[in-house]
Amino acid sequence: xxxxxxxxxxxxxxxxxxxxxxxxxxxxxxxxxxxxxxxxxxxxxxxxxxxxxxxxxxxxxxxxxxxxxxxxxxxxxxxxxxxxxxxxxxxxxxxxxxxxxxxxxxxxxxxxxxxxxxxxxxxxxxxxxxxxxxxxxxxxxxxxxxxxxxxxxxxxxxxxxxxxxxxxxxxxxxxxxxxxxxxxxxxxxxxxxxxxxxxxxxxxxxxxxxxxxxxxxxxxxxxxxxxxxxxxxxxxxxxxxxxxxxxxxxxxxxxxxxxxxxxxxxxxxxxxxxxxxxxxxxxx
Amino acid sequence: xxxxxxxxxxxxxxxxxxxxxxxxxxxxxxxxxxxxxxxxxxxxxxxxxxxxxxxxxxxxxxxxxxxxxxxxxxxxxxxxxxxxxxxxxxxxxxxxxxxxxxxxxxxxxxxxxxxxxxxxxxxxxxxxxxxxxxxxxxxxxxxxxxxxxxxxxxxxxxxxxxxxxxxxxxxxxxxxxxxxxxxxxxxxxxxxxxxxxxxxxxxxxxxxxxxxxxxxxxxxxxxxxxxxxxxxxxxxxxxxxxxxxxxxxxxxxxxxxxxxxxxxxxxxxxxxxxxxxxxxxxxxxxxxxx
Numbered sequence: 001x002x003x004x005x006x007x008x009x010x011x012x013x014x015x016x017x018x019x020x021x022x023x024x025x026x027x028x029x030x031x032x033x034x035x036x037x038x039x040x041x042x043x044x045x046x047x048x049x050x051x052x053x054x055x056x057x058x059x060x061x062x063x064x065x066x067x068x069x070x071x072x073x074x075x076x077x078x079x080x081x082x083x084x085x086x087x088x089x090x091x092x093x094x095x096x097x098x099x100x101x102x103x104x105x106x107x108x109x110x111x112x113x114x115x116x117x118x119x120x121x122x123x124x125x126x127x128x129x130x131x132x133x134x135x136x137x138x139x140x141x142x143x144x145x146x147x148x149x150x151x152x153x154x155x156x157x158x159x160x161x162x163x164x165x166x167x168x169x170x171x172x173x174x175x176x177x178x179x180x181x182x183x184x185x186x187x188x189x190x191x192x193x194x195x196x197x198x199x200x201x202x203x204x205x206x207x208x209x210x211x212x213x214x215x216x217x218x219x220x221x222x223x224x225x226x227x228x229x230x231x232x233x234x235x236x237x238x239x240x241x242x243x244x245x246x247x248x249x250x251x252x253x254x255x256x257x258x259x260x261x262x263x264x265x266x267x268x269x270x271x272x273x274x275x276x277x278x279x280x281x282x283x284x
Numbered sequence: 285x286x287x288x289x290x291x292x293x294x295x296x297x298x299x300x301x302x303x304x305x306x307x308x309x310x311x312x313x314x315x316x317x318x319x320x321x322x323x324x325x326x327x328x329x330x331x332x333x334x335x336x337x338x339x340x341x342x343x344x345x346x347x348x349x350x351x352x353x354x355x356x357x358x359x360x361x362x363x364x365x366x367x368x369x370x371x372x373x374x375x376x377x378x379x380x381x382x383x384x385x386x387x388x389x390x391x392x393x394x395x396x397x398x399x400x401x402x403x404x405x406x407x408x409x410x411x412x413x414x415x416x417x418x419x420x421x422x423x424x425x426x427x428x429x430x431x432x433x434x435x436x437x438x439x440x441x442x443x444x445x446x447x448x449x450x451x452x453x454x455x456x457x458x459x460x461x462x463x464x465x466x467x468x469x470x471x472x473x474x475x476x477x478x479x480x481x482x483x484x485x486x487x488x489x490x491x492x493x494x495x496x497x498x499x500x501x502x503x504x505x506x507x508x509x510x511x512x513x514x515x516x517x518x519x520x521x522x523x524x525x526x527x528x529x530x531x532x533x534x535x536x537x538x539x540x541x542x543x544x545x546x547x548x549x550x551x552x553x554x555x556x557x558x559x560x561x562x563x564x565x566x567x568x569x570x571x572x573x574x
Contacts, residue, residue, distance in 0.1 A: 029399075220393075258395070
């Protein structure tokens with residue numbers, strides 16, 4: 001009996017490094033951030049000043065709004081493209097399907113700084129396409145500015161699409177050919193099959209993918225940093241400049257914005273869970 | 285029916301073009317001599333690569349990134365293997381807690397994580413903000429979800445609990461049963477999540493820039509710094525860097541294919557399957573039947 005107890009203590013001791021890392025670099029910093037967000041600028045006085053500042057400042061509200069709009073827009077667009085593209089992919093032979101998914105997997109690793117750079121040399125001020133189009137005389141790109149909202153959307157969609165395809169593609173495997181046959185035997189058209197069977201089956205996967213993409217772009221920092229620097233007002237860029245820039249550090253304000261960003265992401269996950277429950281109630 | 289296949293071909297064709305043009309463009313730019321008003325470069329040259337491979341800064345940045353990766357992935361393997369093994373086999377009631385702690389980082393973007401890390405380590409007893417050591421800690425947490433999933437599912441596939449029971453029944457000590465029975469059987473499973481983690485950390489920029497920045501120039505920081513200088517040279521860096529990532533993910537795909545006979549193994553997909561399992565068991569049941 002005594003020996004077993006001693007062994008248990010040794011085993012528990014082996015867990016210590018893990019616990020230390022989790023406390024030191026995961027839980028600790030999170031708690032510190034939340035706590036710090038409830039201090040005034042001097043870091044001594046306990047106050048909710050920071051949150052009041054954010055919600056009274058047009059500048060910071062705009063940052064939040066811009067981030068939300070870009071994330072929603074890019075997530076919706078990418079999900080729509082992915083739903084259509086993944087369906088088209090399923091129409092090819094297994095070998096080609098695997099190839100296409102390989103391309104999606106490959107390009108999903110092309111993100112952050114290298115991706116932004118790539119778009120800059122293609123579509124930036126002196127980009128290849130920009131110069132080419134201006135020479136051909138097309139005014140299509142005359143109003144296009146990569147270092148703006150449209151540019152950000154374009155790049156965000158680029159890194160969201162491969163991910164969305166890889167997430168949605170598997171759920172098409174769940175739609176059986178026999179279901180289509182049964183539906184048409186019972187007199188259903190292709191449209192009614194998709195309306196009543198196909199889309200409801202895909203819906204949980206679509207909603208789940210949407211909230212992952214949304215969270216993904218809310219937290220995106222590297223891509224935006226490389227593309228627009230501090231020229232565009234985004235939540236993640238503002239947080240970075242408040243806690244780690246060379247000028248005007250405001251760690252308390254940065255913490256409060258960090259808490260808001262984290263809350264948005266938890267909100268997205270919560271929404272995801274609620275939607276799943278609602279949609280799948282029939283199966284529960 | 286035929287016209288609808290054409291439609292799918294057009295869709296997939298457009299998609300592949302959209303996905304590949306930036307890559308191909310960057311590649312061509314990196315080997316282009318003169319290229320400004322034509323569709324394809326007017327002349328080709330390897331000068332940019334030669335210049336890159338003579339740049340000491342590039343090698344230094346590469347070495348620093350390697351150092352960070354080896355340290356944090358190494359630490360993660362050494363710490364997570366026994367932790368997950370012990371909890372699965374001997375303290376299974378804490379499994380939920382371990383899972384929560386291991387999956388939490390997936391929901392926290394680096395930008396949020398960095399705020400707290402800077403706060404904790406810029407004053408107080410341990411002042412490591414601005415040094416590579418804080419990055420090693422942050423990276424340990426970043427790769428936690430992937431290492432956890434990899435190790436946990438490997439242990440589950442080999443029925444580790446029963447194996448250890450059997451080994452102990454035959455007189456092996458706890459350490460012996462781990463080292464000679466469990467460990468050799470899960471190495472390949474761990475290899476996949478290790479390589480995934482390496483690829484992930486290779487492309488990590490947010491933590492590196494916010495926590496340490498130019499004081500410890502990693503490959504990503506070097507790249508960001510070069511963004512505004514010669515485009516051709518930067519393309520050469522991007523292509524070199526991306527080839528390494530491709531090589532890593534290529535090996536991962538090969539290994540996953542060999543292990544699971546499933547050609548599209550992706551770290552992100554694995555994570556989603558976790559969420560799906562958590563949020564709607566019924567759904568995965570439908571998807572699971574093949």
